Amino acid sequence: MPQDKFSATWVSHSSMRDFLQCPRAYFLNNVYRDPVTGHKIQLISPPLSLGQVVHEVLESLSVLPVEKRFIQSLVQTFDEKWKKVTGEKGGFFNDETEHRYQERGRQMLQRVMKNPGPIERLAVKIKQDLPFYWLSEPENIILCGKIDWLEYFPDQDAVNIVDFKSGQKKEDAESLQLPIYLLLVNNVQKRKVIGASYWYLETDDAPVKQVLPDASKAQEKILTIAKKIKLARQLNHFKCPNGPDGCFACRPLEKVLKGEAMKVGESTYQQDLYVLKDGSDDEDNSVII
Secondary structure: OOOOOOOOEEEOHHHHHHHHHOHHHHHHHHOOOOOOOOOEEEEOOHHHHHHHHHHHHHHHHHHOOHHHOOOOOHHHHHHHHHOOOOHHHHOOOOHHHHHHHHHHHHHHHHHHHHOOHHHHOOEOOOOOOOOEEEEEOOOOEEEEOOOOEEEEEOOOOEEEEEEEEOOOOOOOOOOOHHHHHHHHHHHHOOOEEEEEEEEEOOOOOOOEEEOOOOHHHHHHHHHHHHHHHHHHHHHOOOOOOOHHHOOOOOHHHHHHHOOOEEEEEEOOOOEEEEEEOOOOOOHHHOOOO
């Protein structure tokens, strides 16, 4: 009997990270819907806005032939896309903060133009807007996620995963990101994965090679966590480990429910977008995409 993707439990790097940090934060980010609008909620902050625009600029290049990727300045494209997040829409409550973040983005893209590396070579573009596959058909679980860049090596008919990092923090060695990306790329396209790299755009002129995880161990680890998420959804059990006082992951989202955040619009995915009224731009609010 064919599986129904609409009844399946969908998991991704961000949703699994939410769940492991705090089941309550997972609920607020991935399950809860505003009773009035019927939409999910998302908190916007300066680091998130910066990452969103930088990623949009770079990911848009993968659909272009190599010779056309740098016809227009990446900084010019960035400034055009920045208009979508200017002011309160991006979590900016003063011009000084916004200018600082916008300038950081410009410098990242100037770095890429000077040191294009994989961006000036052939790339594979996955056709799905949101790549996904059945992590487990018997468990009715789907794994999904977007891959920033797949560098293509025609002599081997193989790909290298490149993930752009716009935040200041280095990815933790225990992160699920590489295991998830490896599983996704192995299952949504036919070419062999021969490597993976993180490109820290604020500090590094080239991507930093990573050790590829073992695919079978990655499958086992990700499925174990996904089954816990499925069970929590079935039981509707999403408690913060810190109790009623909450934790760093769920407290900001609770402010939305308490009316302590300001709605600034809707995303293209029909999420209600909010910013905290204190205007915090703490880099800890950032997410590695």
